[in-house]
Amino acid sequence: MTSDALSKGSPWPLPSGEPVLRLEAVRKTYGSAVVLRDVALEVPAHSVTALIGASGSGKSTLLRCANLLEDVDDGAIFLDGEEITDPRIDQDAVRRRIGVVFQAYNLFPHMTVLDNITLAPRRVHKVPRDRAETEARELLDRLGLAGRAGEYPDRLSGGQQQRVAIARAVATRPRLLLLDEVTAALDPELVGEVLAVIRDLKDEGMTMVIATHEMAFARDVADQVCFLDAGVILERGTADRVFGAPAEQRTRDFLSRLTEAGRL
Ligand SMILES: Nc1ncnc2c1ncn2[C@@H]1O[C@H](COP(=O)(O)OP(=O)(O)OP(=O)(O)O)[C@@H](O)[C@H]1O
Numbered sequence: 585m586t587s588d589a590l591s592k593g594s595p596w597p598l599p600s601g602e603p604v605l606r607l608e609a610v611r612k613t614y615g616s617a618v619v620l621r622d623v624a625l626e627v628p629a630h631s632v633t634a635l636i637g638a639s640g641s642g643k644s645t646l647l648r649c650a651n652l653l654e655d656v657d658d659g660a661i662f663l664d665g666e667e668i669t670d671p672r673i674d675q676d677a678v679r680r681r682i683g684v685v686f687q688a689y690n691l692f693p694h695m696t697v698l699d700n701i702t703l704a705p706r707r708v709h710k711v712p713r714d715r716a717e718t719e720a721r722e723l724l725d726r727l728g729l730a731g732r733a734g735e736y737p738d739r740l741s742g743g744q745q746q747r748v749a750i751a752r753a754v755a756t757r758p759r760l761l762l763l764d765e766v767t768a769a770l771d772p773e774l775v776g777e778v779l780a781v782i783r784d785l786k787d788e789g790m791t792m793v794i795a796t797h798e799m800a801f802a803r804d805v806a807d808q809v810c811f812l813d814a815g816v817i818l819e820r821g822t823a824d825r826v827f828g829a830p831a832e833q834r835t836r837d838f839l840s841r842l843t844e845a846g847r848l
């Protein structure tokens with residue numbers, strides 16, 4: 585991808601050797617249920633990590649902990665080497681460095697596409713309106729949404745809305761982008777356009793953690809695949825290794841169920 589809004593001003597600093605995100609022995613419980621158990625994870629700069637696993641295995645919870653939407657019960661999480669689970673941390677400042685997109689796009693319905701995208705850059709990051717809008721239009725161009733800036737979300741298709749949600753998340757030039765089942769609510773014919781946008785972000789060097797049921801996409805885009813089973817990262821490796829030669833029986837079972845269902 586050529587020069588564009590996102591590459592101006594060095595949005596993603598060069599890797600320092602320190603992983604962008606690191607989880608150490610993270611434990612998360614809801615009441616008596618242990619939802620994440622001894623989870624360790626390293627996400628290097630400019631890499632894509634896919635979280636796969638059955639429903640309820642803890643993928644969303646892991647992402648919510650990484651974004652400080654949930655407190656962890658034990659262990660620690662680091663962003664660029666800084667412990668963000670330290671109670672003295674400024675949580676809002678941490679969240680400003682992390683972009684998040686969930687399954688339901690959650691665009692502000694009373695705001696135009698342009699205002700949805702420029703809200704955080706202007707209000708939170710104090711980017712002047714002119715610059716925020718110029719950059720937002722460039723971003724929309726790149727995401728195939730040129731000419732949609734003045735539209736309200738309910739006039740867009742699900743795939744278009746989800747692309748606006750991704751534009752909104754990257755408009756603040758986050759250090760890390762967390763994507764949780766961003767295609768799950770979309771009609772099949774709209775999934776591809778959203779996945780293409782994510783692939784472009786990868787090509788530009790965006791560091792991402794993606795919870796997904798789109799196995800073909802995970803295999804294609806992920807540098808690292810983690811298979812979660814009942815709150816444990818049971819297996820991790822390159823996409824080719826985890827999909828091609830899973831070491832754990834439970835991973836094999838999970839993948840063969842998907843294959844039988846025609847989803848792999
Ligand atoms: N706020 C909550 N209160 C209590 N239990 C919760 C809460 N959020 C999640 N859980 C439980 O934690 C477990 C992990 O849920 P999580 O949403 O992380 O799974 P998931 O892997 O993202 O599943 P899916 O593929 O369906 O999105 C589940 O058993 C779920 O019921």
Ligand SMILES: [Mg+2]
Nearest residue numbers: 643644765795
């Ligand atoms: Mg989930």
